[in-house]
Amino acid sequence: MTRKAVISVQDVTKDLKLGPHTIHVLRGVSFDVHEGEMVSIVGPSGSGKSTLLGIVGGLDTATSGKLIIDDVDVTRMSEGKLTEIRNSKIGFIFQFFNLIPTLTALENVALPIEFSRNRQFRPRKRAKELLELLGLGDRLGHLPTQLSGGQQQRVAIARALANNPAFLLADEPTGNLDSESSENVLRALQSIRRTANTTIVLVTHDAELADRGDRVLTLVDGEIVDEKINTVPAL
Numbered sequence: 001m002t003r004k005a006v007i008s009v010q011d012v013t014k015d016l017k018l019g020p021h022t023i024h025v026l027r028g029v030s031f032d033v034h035e036g037e038m039v040s041i042v043g044p045s046g047s048g049k050s051t052l053l054g055i056v057g058g059l060d061t062a063t064s065g066k067l068i069i070d071d072v073d074v075t076r077m078s079e080g081k082l083t084e085i086r087n088s089k090i091g092f093i094f095q096f097f098n099l100i101p102t103l104t105a106l107e108n109v110a111l112p113i114e115f116s117r118n119r120q121f122r123p124r125k126r127a128k129e130l131l132e133l134l135g136l137g138d139r140l141g142h143l144p145t146q147l148s149g150g151q152q153q154r155v156a157i158a159r160a161l162a163n164n165p166a167f168l169l170a171d172e173p174t175g176n177l178d179s180e181s182s183e184n185v186l187r188a189l190q191s192i193r194r195t196a197n198t199t200i201v202l203v204t205h206d207a208e209l210a211d212r213g214d215r216v217l218t219l220v221d222g223e224i225v226d227e228k229i230n231t232v233p234a235l
């Protein structure tokens, strides 16, 4: 059985110019991600993980190479079109949650639905359902400061899922959490994958966490140096 590649990264490089110097942050990275798959990208700090995820998610652009999302070459797409794809197809989760401090959990999750052109969801109803799904049904009216780190990250996951994205891109989502909260966040991601068939790319420097993916890519100095396939991923 061959599954469809929904993300295809082809020989992507990223150079950064710092004064007279050029830093080769990514040195020709290629990989595919298949529909419904959870791929982990692991590697030491500074290896280029965040840069790579930013390019995959259209937050950053490659210096050379190609990025194909759902059979569409987005490499040289206009900023406006790219933003549209990002908003409709991709949910992001970051290490520091990035919730809006003056808004409640419910309002944080409802916000991207209110901003979306897509009218398929009623913002507050959808936000409530997602927060309930993530075990936060009794925290709807709480502000981020009234929640633990793990709860804040689950709010951030609900927000990332708000417009029902095909892809969830997570950059060190448990980097700021204790092991029990990390486990809850991981379980939440795995449960989303099972129920909504969301394709997940998880970036982490934690090898144990990375091993929960179907496939683990190791990035060192801007190059993929290893690929491990987990035939029986730990669920």
Ligand SMILES: Nc1ncnc2c1ncn2[C@@H]1O[C@H](COP(=O)(O)OP(=O)(O)O)[C@@H](O)[C@H]1O
Pocket: 016, 018, 023, 025, 043, 044, 045, 046, 047, 048, 049, 050, 051, 052
């Ligand atoms: N804005 C920047 N200015 C200078 N160097 C940067 C910048 N962003 C990233 N880099 C460099 O790119 C490399 C990869 O960074 P990053 O993608 O953040 O790695 P990781 O997420 O694996 O820690 C690092 O060596 C870093 O020094």
Ligand SMILES: [Mg+2]
Pocket: 049, 050, 051
């Ligand atoms: Mg990083």
